Amino acid sequence: MPPVPTLPRLITRTLQPLPLGPLQLPLSLVLRSVVARHPHIFERLGEHAHKRFGLEPSDLPFSFVLAPHPETPSLVAVRSLPAGIPVRIAGPLLALLGLIDGSYDGDALFFSRDLVVEGDVEAVLALRNAIDDAGVDLVADTAALFGPLAPLSERLLAGALLRLKDVAGAAKHEGARTWN
Amino acid sequence: MELICPAGTPAALRTAVDAGADAAYCGFADATNARNFPGLNFSRRELAEGIAYAHRSDVKVLVAINTFPTAGAQALWHRAVDDAVAAGADALIIADVGLIDYAARTHPDQRLHLSVQAAASNPDAIGFYVRRFGVRRVVLPRVLTVSEIAAITRAIDCETEVFIFGGLCVMAEGRCSLSSHVTGQSPNMNGVCSPASHVTYREEGGTLVSRLGDFTINRFAKGEPAAYPTLCKGRFKTSLGSGYLFEDPVSLDAAAILPGLRAAGVTALKIEGRQRSRAYIEGVVRGFREQLDALDVGEKPPADRLATLTEGQSSTLGAYRKNWR
Known part of the structure; x- marks a missing residue:
């Protein structure tokens, strides 16, 4: 199990002033692709599919609100999570992505305090188990949006993610603590 | 020794198979198994598909029906037994004496394992299950030293399975309130x-x-x-x-005493954690596969790299090296 890398503060600061508007369409498309390619997620989510989940990358200047409703799923970028959101899941971006692609264990991240969970724990477990079983591959699921260019897109996206991990792994983040 | 690995979802089962498990254990998505958590466990169709996947790699699938049937609602547990048998389970892991009786009478050819939840911790208790119901393996409670396990294994007519990694319960298996x-x-x-x-x-x-x-x-x-x-x-x-007061928040890790467990005559080694992710299954199963392979050929085992996956980021040998009495 790899240690949890944190994005350099330079990236966080660079992203800070950028508007969130341009993110919304790509986020929506990626979520629809994930849902279309992994429809069994909803069987495991059950009643929790109708809840809202706040996803808070601790090394990004914005957060996400996920509403995995079977008919109208939505993923929206927000400056800060709305008050009263039923679930808050916070941690480094690459830890959150690692929970999705199966490279990290959620309980281990919780034990190491890299992952913070607040709110409806039952919904959190259902989401975690549904995603872990589905075998979501964000790179492949995103690349699938590009039709015949999917193989090329997948290579480019995988390379970009690898580069991001390299940058994060090499970064010295003040106060950062790996969990192994 | 067989490596028995947890599978909370079909994906986890496939991961366990691919990582080197000899058998995976799992349960239905209801109160009949002791990991009835949100988003976890198997439907009937998923179990049949999982068994087919495992069998293609010569890996067995054990189905845990290891809670205690509620009075008046036994049908749920009976149906779980029937459906697991129909799906082709290699063994059923059962705790309740009434349910074992049902399984033995209804499916006399089905291999039965006695769950750790039954808390059978001496040869007389285990012998009763073996003689009366034909139980083929007992999962021993996590209250025994290695020498006690050796003594029990010598004295009984069935296989023994012990936990080697994962969560530890307070030492009253099946009776915790x-x-x-x-x-x-x-x-x-x-x-x-x-x-x-x-x-x-x-x-x-x-x-x-x-x-x-x-x-x-x-x-x-x-x-x-x-x-x-x-x-x-x-x-x-x-x-x-x-x-x-009861227990420290640590996980069991018996990697250091695998030779002793083999010498004690243990047949199977069990990893706890059906509630954990594919990443946990992959890491722990592969880690112990390497340990056992090294043990088989007399090589020095690889370093234990599982500390990051433990509760409280800390591990113990638990009762295997009991030093409090």
Whole structure:
């Protein structure tokens, strides 16, 4: 199990002033692709599919609100999570992505305090188990949006993610603590 | 020795098979198994598909029906037994004596294992299950030393299976009422210990506060490894100060005593953690596969790299090296 890398503060600061508007369409498309390619997620989510989940990358200047409703799923970028959101899941971006692609264990991240969970724990477990079983591959699921260019897109996206991990792994983040 | 690995989902089962398990154990998505958690477990179709996947790699699938049937509602447990047999399960892991009786009478050719939840911890108790119901393997409670396991294994006419990694329960297998005292639900009756519906976590200025129902279970200072919010691993305030009374929040890791367990005649080694992710399954199963392969050829085992996956980021040999009596 790899240690949890944190994005350099330079990236966080660079992203800070950028508007969130341009993110919304790509986020929506990626979520629809994930849902279309992994429809069994909803069987495991059950009643929790109708809840809202706040996803808070601790090394990004914005957060996400996920509403995995079977008919109208939505993923929206927000400056800060709305008050009263039923679930808050916070941690480094690459830890959150690692929970999705199966490279990290959620309980281990919780034990190491890299992952913070607040709110409806039952919904959190259902989401975690549904995603872990589905075998979501964000790179492949995103690349699938590009039709015949999917193989090329997948290579480019995988390379970009690898580069991001390299940058994060090499970064010295003040106060950062790996969990192994 | 066989490596018996947890599978909370079909994906976890495939991961266990691919990582080197000799057998995977799993359960249905209801109160018949002791990991009845949200989003976890198998439908009937998923179990059949999982068994087919495992069998293609010569890996066995054991189905845990290891909670205690509720009076008047035994049909749920009987149906689980029937459906697991129909799906082609290689063995059923059962705790309740009535359910074992049902399985033995209804499916006389089905291989039966006695669950750890049955708490059979001496040759007389185990012998009863073997003689009366034809039980072929007993999963021993986590209260025994290696020498006690060796003595039991010599004295009984069935195989023994012991836990080697993962969560530890308070030492009253099958009889713990701590969770039901607080939440009304228990692992033995409902398949859930400290159910998520009763758990809350709160960050208070870097301190993590975990609560179960109306009780604060623990407060973890900034940077301090966290643990599950179970009463048995709660930190209690007493007149002598605060501390752990029942158990420390640590995981079992018996990698260091695998040679001793083999010498004791143990047939199978069990990894706990059906509630854990594919990443856990991959890491732990592959790690122990390497340990066992090295043991088989007399090589020095690879370094244990599983500390990051343990509860509280800490491990113990538990009762295997009992030093408190």
